Amino acid sequence: MDAISKQAGRLSLWQAAFVVARRDFLAILFSRAFIFFLLGPLFPIVVGALAGGIGAQVQSEALSADVGIAMPAEDLDAMMQARDELAARIGPAIPPFVELERLEEGEAFDPVAVLEGREGRLAAVVTGTLEEPHLTAPEANIGRWSGTISMIAATATRSEATSYPTVESTTVATSGARENRGRYQTAQSGMVLLFLLIMLLAGMVLSNLVEEKGNKIIEILAAAIPMDAVFMGKLFAMLAISAIGIAVWGAAGATILTLGGRSLSEFANPGVGWPLFFTFGAIYFAMGYLLLGSIFLTIGSMAATVREVQTLNMPVTMAQVLVFFFASLAVTMTGTWIEFAAMAFPLSSPFAMLARAAVDEAIWPHLVALAWQALCVAVFIRVGSTLFRKKVLKSGPQGASTKKRRLFSFASGKNS
Amino acid sequence: MARGLVKRFDETLAVDGVDITARRGSITGILGPNGAGKTTTLRMLLGIIDPDEGNRSVLGHADPKDVARLIGYLPEERGLYPAMKAIEAIAFMGALRGLPLAEGRRRGRELLEQYGLEHAAERQIRKLSKGMAQIVQLLGTLVHEPQLVVFDEPFSGLDAINQGKLEVLIRSLADRGVTVIFSTHVIAHAERLCESIAIIAGGKVPFAGRVDEARDRIPAQVRLETSDSDGPWRAALPEATRRVGQFWYFPLPETGIEPLLRALIDGEAGIQSLSIERAGLHDAFVAIAGEAAAADMVTTPEREDA
Ligand SMILES: Nc1ncnc2c1ncn2[C@@H]1O[C@H](COP(=O)(O)OP(=O)(O)O)[C@@H](O)[C@H]1O
């Protein structure tokens, strides 16, 4: 009995979704719209360049790098005071000082270790004494700050003479601040890219079910397979299409980079490393798309005509931009409830988590976030297909037959 | 197969306690005017919507979803993906019911050939005529070899030739043991094809059963021709008799024809001819569903085309 009903029953959710997805995928692949889809990113690239402004904001927040200071207590106090005096007169060219340690007589301090630990926002470390200050920093920062440090030290010694102590220096490969700054850049680029891609797909998903409704095919699908499968199939077909798109754009982008003689190493290593960052990028893209897509599909499925869908396009896009700004804002608020909210709120979660992958090394939050996002996708699809079954399938055939019925009741003088 | 189905849409009671039974391997017609609740009843039978009340039993299962692969359904509002090739459309519909694509294409080609449409196989749906597209969809509902086929108004939109072909197809399905249920507001199709019918009007089913029984609801008509035009034998004719020249028309008396014949012979009426005609389904429909419902029905397919 069970065996019979298994053979005779409907296709399983996944099988049915596959049947729908396969048709949709091929239909889109061989349509003219696909060419426009592939060419589409040209436009966002221009917008992206303009949107670089958003990135600038993120960076300037994360950039104000500090100079650490570890000296004998007296010297340290004098340096701090001198720094404040000079800062009051000269302004932001004088970097903020962060007290690292008040050293006892003869106590050793390893500034290189502190900087290479890549923690915090330190751009350089000053050690030694007032007479013999020692600056440890990446090469670029030594040139930038050795004069400044010398001036502060001179002010601190209160020597009347205009003799500036010579600043000894040690070069380190990197610093926490430099790494962080670069990572925020990587985070920002990742998010913008993710956002633009999803944006591109959103409009297409919105009008996805209109064809079925317009062609009345929905009735055939509804009779044969679960409505969830229709929704899933449509979403995954679009995802597969976008995978092709990304492969094409990626190849094109890599070619351009290579031709321009540039490489990824110009971007700072993301916290989780490049291979994993790309993997996360792909997964978060898929998730972000599925989350937004399932909502758009539902909204679109409620619309009766292409024109109705077009009217919906605007508010939906605005909402999406808001979510994106929310996620961008969250990147600059590391450790606050805003960052947490952005990671927990399903629609911004993929953006926020990708940014996190660039900045932070930990893997487990991603697994938690992905499980959470997948759950949300499932819920959204279920709610969407249920709404569709309730509101659309039961609200009767639209168009011709409704008109016929109305005409008929009119002709026979019934007012119903 | 369906007991006391009830379906409400917001305030309208679309279907109000419908009972329908279709014997396996038979052809059953759901007969009713527009808005009677035919489509709603079929959609409930197919599990597209669930009834608010009542039970279904489809191929022995309470939930039609459990036998989805054994069912074929042609919806009232036809539609296919316009950019798809005919053969792909058929295979896709099969795939929705669990048939592998390759097998669907192979059988699809066979079916198209049987229908004399093999030249359309590689053409896009949008390039086919409306009638041809409809036949492609019809074949798509059959490609997975269902045991139960449900057609909602299958004849509408087809020209007379294709309507004839469809009748042949429906008979051949039943001959192979497939249960066919179709709805129509054209009485002639039901009359020619169906073993049993359900008459539906205003969401209720005043009659469900064999076509013969429906006709028997109203008595057969007797046409009598006599050489004599008057005589005491006339008293034996029923009250409702009409006379047209030599001919007398009246419903068959409940006591049968024999007592009447005897009276006519004894009275030397001079019987020239006598025929008894069973009532047509249309008259039966009027008697069962009422004039109002019948007014919206189409008796013959020709009238629908007009
Ligand atoms: N989805 C629906 N929503 C609201 N009313 C509906 C819906 N489908 C049908 N109806 C109403 O239910 C009644 C029966 O319709 P239907 O089953 O389509 O009749 P038929 O197929 O016999 O023409 C009609 O009054 C119709 O207006």
Ligand SMILES: [Mg+2]
């Ligand atoms: Mg109908």
